Amino acid sequence: MKYSSATNYALHTIVYLVIAPAGKSLGVKPLADKQNLSQAYLSKIMAKLVKAGFVESTVGVNGGYRLTRPPESISFMEVIEAIEGEEALFACGDTHEHAIRVSGCLIQGVMDEAERAMEQVLRERTIAQVAQRMGEECRAFVRREAQ
Amino acid sequence: MKYSSATNYALHTIVYLVIAPAGKSLGVKPLADKQNLSQAYLSKIMAKLVKAGFVESTVGVNGGYRLTRPPESISFMEVIEAIEGEEALFACGDTHEHAIRVSGCLIQGVMDEAERAMEQVLRERTIAQVAQRMGEECRAFVRREAQ
DNA sequence: GGAGGCTTACTCGGATACGCATTGTCCGAGTAAGTCCGG
DNA sequence: CCGGACTTACTCGGACAATGCGTATCCGAGTAAGCCTCC
Numbered sequence: 001m002k003y004s005s006a007t008n009y010a011l012h013t014i015v016y017l018v019i020a021p022a023g024k025s026l027g028v029k030p031l032a033d034k035q036n037l038s039q040a041y042l043s044k045i046m047a048k049l050v051k052a053g054f055v056e057s058t059v060g061v062n063g064g065y066r067l068t069r070p071p072e073s074i075s076f077m078e079v080i081e082a083i084e085g086e087e088a089l090f091a092c093g094d095t096h097e098h099a100i101r102v103s104g105c106l107i108q109g110v111m112d113e114a115e116r117a118m119e120q121v122l123r124e125r126t127i128a129q130v131a132q133r134m135g136e137e138c139r140a141f142v143r144r145e146a147q
Numbered sequence: 148m149k150y151s152s153a154t155n156y157a158l159h160t161i162v163y164l165v166i167a168p169a170g171k172s173l174g175v176k177p178l179a180d181k182q183n184l185s186q187a188y189l190s191k192i193m194a195k196l197v198k199a200g201f202v203e204s205t206v207g208v209n210g211g212y213r214l215t216r217p218p219e220s221i222s223f224m225e226v227i228e229a230i231e232g233e234e235a236l237f238a239c240g241d242t243h244e245h246a247i248r249v250s251g252c253l254i255q256g257v258m259d260e261a262e263r264a265m266e267q268v269l270r271e272r273t274i275a276q277v278a279q280r281m282g283e284e285c286r287a288f289v290r291r292e293a294q
Numbered sequence: 295g296g297a298g299g300c301t302t303a304c305t306c307g308g309a310t311a312c313g314c315a316t317t318g319t320c321c322g323a324g325t326a327a328g329t330c331c332g333g
Numbered sequence: 334c335c336g337g338a339c340t341t342a343c344t345c346g347g348a349c350a351a352t353g354c355g356t357a358t359c360c361g362a363g364t365a366a367g368c369c370t371c372c
Contacts, residue, residue, distance in 0.1 A: 001150050003237045003258070004355060011254050012239075027304070041357055043305065050306095059305045060365025076257055090150045092159075106277045107158050110223055110269075111150070118265035122257075130253045151316065174343070188318055190344065197345095206344045207326025 006045050007083045009035055011127075013046070014054060014079055018071040018131040019139050024146035025064030034141065045083070052082035062147050071128035077119055079127070089115055153192050154230045156182060158274075160193065161201060161226055165218040165278040166286050171293035172211030181288065192230070199229035209294050218275035224266055226274070236262055 020026050032039040049055045056068050090111035167173050179186040196202045203215045237258035
């Protein structure tokens, strides 16, 4: 079990957007180049972030993406859910005649508890917290490319 | 991101083995029937559990699987690792020229922390705890099939 | 010099291709217990 | 009876097929800004 690389790209990209000067956009090209992936694929990932409401895009010359929400309000969990979906990461299936159950599968119960523990951490952590601690060279890159 | 169904099967199967009378084996057939999957596929999953040392198999007539370790010592995490492998569930990749880093990627750091929170729960929970709370109908099934 | 058209630089979205892990099947090999048959 | 061969009930493991999902590319469509041209 692993998180998809799309999640990785989404998290990184959204951090880049955080440090862009307010009101300025970052285009797909610099974002994709920076992360070594194609513009086409990144724009597909961004479409999910737009749909989820973290980001908006402006088309046309000097277009690009920019945040729509304050970065302190964006948790890791929200971004991950936007990309990965919101299904539980373990599903007992209950195909057995008599699953190992009391009320609901006991195994499912343990797995759910574990998942909640992870989610709690991810909900506490915001994009802003990470952006704050970023190095200067990243900030310089963003300032250079923002428009 | 989801856990594979193989993990589900492995966890259920190992709980069934826990409640088998000491020294008795459970064959692949009843275990597979109970969970609605083919014997061939289940035996493939069991091979991993054997390799990991939770279970041993006896071939030949009246053969089958039985636990080799006390169930109180088997955590969920160990079983999951045996099936899924031990890689971290998030890998930043660091393909960027200047990943978002201070020492190591900051995003990776948050994800690792979240993963550890989940793992901690899974390490605390043992198969024995779940088996203890199982319903009578499951126990009856196992007693009937054990040999 | 102003309005309208052209070019250019972008994002959007659908269609499609590829690769790989998961899921699953098939079958031959090996093995142990129980059975049968000949001495 | 007693031992050896036969049968039967199992697991093991490799080879393979199918499926689905994540990853990725391509391209036409739409759009906004700036420029250029022509009246």
